[in-house]
Amino acid sequence: MKNDIDSILDALFSGGKLNVGSGTKSRAAKDAEDFLNSIEKTNANMQSSLNRQISDLDKLTSDAQRSMDEMRRLLDAEGLTGTPEMEAPKAETAEKKPKAKGAEEPPQDPAQSFREAREATGRTVIGQDAFLDSLFTAFRRPSVTGRENGKPAAVVVISGKEGTGRHSALAASAAALCKEGVLKNGEVTNIDLSRYPNAEDGKLLTQDLFSALHSENDIVLFENFEQCHKSLLPMVAALCETGVLKLASRYALQKGMLIDVGTALVPDAVSEISVNGKYLVFLTSQKDSAFTDAFGAAFLSSVTDFCRTAEFTRESLLRIGEAALGALNDRTKAKLNYAFTFGEDASALLADKFSRRDGVESMARLTERCFRLLSEEKLRRAEKDGEKTVSGTLGVKDGVLMFTFPDFAVTVEEEKKQAADPRAAEEVKSELNEIIGLSEVKDYVLSLEQNYIIQRLREARGMKADVPTMHMIFTGNPGTGKTTIARLVSRYLKAMGVLSGGQLIEVTRADLVGKYVGHTxxxxxxxxxxxxxxxxxxxxxxxxxxxxxxxxxxxxxxTIVKGMEDHREDLIVILAGYTKEMEEFLTANSGLRSRFPNIIEFPDYTAEELLAITKLTAKKKGYTIDETCETPLLQYYEKRQATDARTAGNGRLVRNLVEDAILNQSRRLTGGDVTSLTEAELAALLSEDFDLSEG
Structure with missing residues (x-):
């Protein structure tokens, strides 16, 4: 082998020169060239193989990293990242503050974070010191006792009378704890259990629970458990007791929403909902024993803290009024350059506006109205005032707030609520009485006023008032009076003071559904x-x-369902259609049935009622129906109602029949001397004017 290589090299470098490129190559030179080519080819193959191996290794590393990330996500979702039995208490960390250069930042004391949050909340929530102490104890409990793996951080019951600041105190506490770094998010997710009054609302509740427990908010607030269907309360109780709700049906996650897929086999199926270590808070005005009756004793044992608000004293209300006016002054000074001083009379007026139903919100509405009126004044006087701060006073005159500034004054009268109009209500009742048949439908419409009167009376006396949902579904065949009654309902509710406008907007699918994506x-x-x-x-x-x-x-x-939620006090929706089709329609959205508790069936008219409607329709048009028409008309209506009331019967049939009879009468009368016709002849519709053929 060595001799072969030597001979090749000698041939390549004979005479001290490289002879590979010479015109005539010796055999040894050719062998050398082939040898070098084979070496280059081998090197190229080895490099290509090495590149493939590096690429495969990079892919394996990337896949492994993705698998590890996915495993961590699943473990976090299932709460399995802690120790098997009990996670050690986590020290809450406060928001990091800038430290001096070269200085060591001392470790944050968890107890100090809670103390600072409690003090901050006490400056805005007035008159509820004992309640706040118990509430902050509830929030601090997991950091002291530890968080049991998979279960809620705490289950808290907040009780107390309406108007005692339960909502605002919870919201302020959450915001303060977030600022101190104890909570990741200072918002509260609210689940109103009154939205699930029927047993079939379980799917909707399941979806809402999933969304709430997978949101970024640390606190989930449950309200109105008394109005939830009893068969659904165990779903909520299971989350409190075990931290997990096992799903009876098959669900899948699609675009972040939990969708019921029936028996279909789908990837990423969801079989249970986990509480994810959140704080579960229940709010009620009832006694603690009400929870036992609704949820059972096992649920009660899972409650970690009971916190109860106290009724506001007069002194507390005065302090709240003073704080509200102080906040208003800061706002007007910063935004409008208007500053004012005020005395005890202004604070007392705000305290007088407190109501059990609305709580401090009743004060907030008045201060907000003050700001709006001052803003309007600022717009009118922008050039006169310039950028300088204008100082004035706020006092009380004739029972209302009055701002007095050097060059102008602003009187803050309360916005008047929509007043009832008894005369308009009586007019609607009179029109209802004129409508033939529909006795049950008319009774329902009249009951709306009766309920509304009682609820407003309860509110005026400081009692719990809850005006029921007035959204309705009208079912029945065409021509049974659904649109007519809907118009009267809108006018009636306006006359009662429920609605501010009272207009009826009548639409169909074509008015709501767009023609392209993003239009609907x-x-x-x-x-x-x-x-x-x-x-x-x-x-x-x-x-x-x-x-x-x-x-x-x-x-x-x-979109309609969301609009109903966003405008509860400003909008009433009435759906109308055939009975069978409307029943199927209610399955389109799991929240539809609970939002339309009032389903009113409009029955078909009897033949006798159709005859009465015929006479009334003719009368309104200035005509009379001859007595000889009654028997033929009755027989005709009986046949039509028995065959096609769904499509052609009822009121529409009457209207078309009378209009055709009027045209036929005109043809009959113009066949002779029209100048000699009497008023009675011009008004009478005879048997021959009615086309009673079944076709």
Missing amino acids: APLTQQVIRSALGGVLFIDEAYSLYRGADDSFGLEAID
Whole structure:
């Protein structure tokens, strides 16, 4: 081998020169060239193989990293990142403050974080010191006793009378704890259990629980458990007792939402909902024993803290009024350059505005009105005032607040609520009485006023008042008076003072569903805005739901449901359609049925009622029906109602029949001398004027 290589090298470098490139190559030179080429090829193959191996290694490393990230995500979601039995108490960390250069930052004392948060909350929540102490004890408990793996951080019951600041105190506490770094998020997720009054609302509650427990908020607040269907309360109790809700149906996560997929086999199926270590808070005005009756003794044993608000004293209300006016002064000075001083009379007036139903919100509405009126004055006087701060005083004159500044004064009269109009209400009642039939429907409409009167009386006397949902579904065949009653309902509710506008906006699918992606929601929202203060009447509402694949229709339904929630006091929605189709429509959105508790069936008219409607319709048009027409008309109506009341019967049939009879009478009368016709002849509709053929 060595001799072969030597001979090759000798041939390549004979005479001290490289002879590979010479015109005529010796055999040894050719062998050398082939040898070098083979070496280069081998090197290229080795480099290519090495590159592939490096690429494969990079891919394996990337896949492994993704697998590890996914494993960590699953462990975090299941609460398995702690120790098997009990996680050690976690020290809460306060918001980091800048430290001096070269100085060591001392470790944050968890107890100090809670003390600072408690003090900050006490400066804004007045008159509830004992309640705040117990509430902060509840929040601090997990950091002292430890968090049991998989279970809630704490289960807290907040009780007390309405208007004692339960909501505002909880919100202020959460914000302060977040600022101190104890909570990750200072917001509170609210679940109103009154939205699930029926057993079939379980799917909706499941979806809402999943969203709440997977949100960034640390606190989930449950309200109105008394109005939730009893069969659904164990779902909430399970989360408190074990931290896990096992799902009876198969669910999948789609675009962040929990969707019921029935029996379908899908990837990423969700079989349970975990509490994710959140604080679960229940708010009630009832006694603690009410929880035992509703949830059972096991739930009560899972409650870690009971916190109760006290009723505000007069002194507390005066302090709250003073704080509210102080905050208003800071706001007007910063935004409008208006500063003012005030005395005890102004604070006392705010204290007088306190109501059990609205709590301190009643004060906040008045201070907000003050700011709006001062803002309007600022707009009018912008050039005169310039950028300088104008100082004035706030006092009370004739029972209302009055701002007095050097060059102007602003009187703050309260916004008057929509007043009832007894005369308008009587007019609607009179029109209702004229409507033939529909006795049960008319009784329901009249009951709206009776309930509203009693609830307002309870409110005036400081009792719990809860005006029931007035959204309705009208079911029945065409021509049974659904649209007519809807118009009267809108006017009636306006006359009662429930609605500010009383207008009826009548729409169908074509007015709500867009023609391209992204068009439906804005279109539906525009319709909702036009109906605020009145009634939105959706005829043939079932046409909005054409199956699970009708994304446009489903988007319109979802937008309507959200609009109902956002404008509870400004909008009433009435859906109308065939009975069977409307029943199917209610399955389109799991929250529909609970939001429309009032389903009113409009029965078909009897033949006798249709005859009476015929006479009334003719009378309103200035005509009379001859007695000889009655028997033929009765027989005709009986046949039509028995065959096609769904499509052609009822009121529409009457209207068309009378209008055709009037045209036929005109043809009959113009066949002779019209100048000699009497008024009676011009008004009479005879048997021959009615076309009673079944076709």
